[in-house]
Amino acid sequence: MPLHQHDRYRRMLRYFWLFAALQLLAAFLLDSPGNILRGLRTIVYTEDALITDYIAVAGPGAALCNAALVTAITLCLLYFSNETFNGTTQLEVGLMSGFALFGKNFVNIWPILAGSYLYARFRREPLGSYIHIGLLSTALSPLVSYIALDNGWGNLYSAVIVGVLIGFIMPPLSSYTYRIQNGMNLYNAGFACGLVAMILVPLMSSMGADPTVHYNWATGYNRLFAGMLSVLCLVLIFCGLFCCRKPVWAAWAGYRRLLLTSGRSPSDFLRMFGPAPVLINTGVNGLIGMVFVLGGGGDLNGPTIGGILTIMGFSAFGKHAANIIPVMAGVFLGGLVMHWSLDDPSVQLACLFCTTLAPISGYFGWPYGLLAGFLHSSVVLYTSSPVAGMNLYNNGFSGGLIAIVLYPLIIDVAQHRKPVLQDRDYFQPMAHDEPIVPPAPHAISEEESR
Template structure:
């Protein structure tokens, strides 16, 4: 899978370079780095498609190198990280503002005397709070670059223990657990900064008019993934398709590592199918393909290796569509378009309790998410993860107590240890088994 990830990164890089040219790419990257990145800051609008794609390639390459350097075994969560980092580097993350948070996670691992690989994925996903680093470092008259780095290191240091706790609270029903944890941190940081004289504001930089360019590119990528899963994974076509059909029967409740459970072929098929579903929802609803929406589609594609499939995301997305019919907002509003994509964080609700509850979860989430970003001034890029966590906590308790009386409980073994799960099992000694039977 690592060669495939590098090919994907190279496609992003050279597409952006051909699109804009080296000089325009460099000047565009400078504008991206020097921009305060609060939601919604579309890098395609800030600097153009070429520099935005190159920025995505650079952040993706950094993510791959961090995972390799940490000796993290490739699993479903690794693909989630790549999808998140490549997607959100189109609207909020850049090669500069992610490093302080990564440093903080590395320092946490050192303080615990544990390998960084255990926290590498968490550190990368914690860069959801990268806009905090950019705001403090770039805000004239308030913050400084040194204070921005310091706050970023602090965020990276506290995120591993906090995310481990919030993971238990949500009982695996919110796939964007880090987003929920980052939302809690942002709810503390933003009032603190405001009390000290800062004035963070929410942005609405939203590019339009790129559907005719990005739709064919994205569709080609999805079809290529489906064909790769069917024909290029050294498995018969019928076996790859059968694996995908088995994948569709899972609930998606975290942790659901599809790469380990089913292998690469069904995961690639699932990734391509989910990407086409996300793109169809955006275009059919009159939305735009730009940095944020493509980032949302890439996030869905990343989580196709860890919990999302067609049967558990469509009901939740349908709930958002249903909300557009009865509520005072439109499906083509920018925030609602993002909600339509990122609401799939609640896919386990649909997969575990049934599709009607998935529709209910999407319906509620579509309104909750519109109000959770303002108190934190857009500083948490995973705002849908935070609102999804709130909805998951309320719905889980209500459904279990009133409707279904089914109580999935997160157990210690759900926090898989890479060493424990990836080392080959040693077959038992037949002679030892005989001696134990005699005893």
């Protein structure tokens, strides 16, 4: 019997389960079961506002165990919701696993996920239609933890109600914010979550809450985690070249074609090129992220590894070496002229998560990517303060602001085209799941050319 549309990609599930198992194995190799259990309890009872490095507060074993649990929850939800497996699947797994090292845990994500489920029931549509935004909306899980744990103001019941409300309102909000950014900010959910946090946090403060920004940052793990990440990335590159039933030359040629795309959202590289180029891209991007962190004198810990895993997740959905390096270089350029250092924790995260603006580099050219990274390096340092670090995707919020400002300016001033809002997918749904040749990186619609 022939495979149903996109069903062949469901075989990805077994490899993601292997990834979760490797996280769990690493956890028990790095720490004892007793310490891991105590660390998990510490994680659950910790207020998770940025920056709360679980490696610093609970140890590497407990942090990796929490990541494995969150990854397992994600895989179960994706499977039982019957969501179509494609590039967004890798995006979701990489992002959830990465942020499970600093902010998301296997408890505080559930109220928001329940809200997404209720919204699907309200709309009388399958959960698979909203599980994607439900998972991404857990960027606001620190709000759930704060309300539940702050005994002087909130309580568990209030935390559940607020979490469910967040999950319920995020699908329509993110759908709107996606259009106004014209596909130039890959972390659209981060921008939408930032808008929600900008309302909820001041509202809570007016009612007597006093959320504060956290700075828990682990150091001294560079050699350990550099070795682990290097092995993971090299294995992915090897599998892309030799284990996907394609000649090596064909896999490499597919990767080179992938590098010519803009990455403008939505760009599902798995559907466009197949698994071999995506695996190569994932491994290469992971190495690039690690080199940038260590090259800037940074630390490999929960937040930075989370950023690298996020880049690797988005390697199936918009990011590649040609469009992320200029934006990251823009952050480094900012370090030469700004009054902050590249080894500051917030700047290290900005260097990784600034790649949300990779489509600007890929669509308009590397000079504009450099400009976007330069602006992002400063804007992101101030956008977390009004929301007290409650939005884990703060770089997505900052990236959305920059994308909304830069897109019409570049279009109208530099390229003399009429700015328009994108109201349709850049890549239309397909009737089959074979890789396709993407449009030219700078191709424009008839409407944009007026």
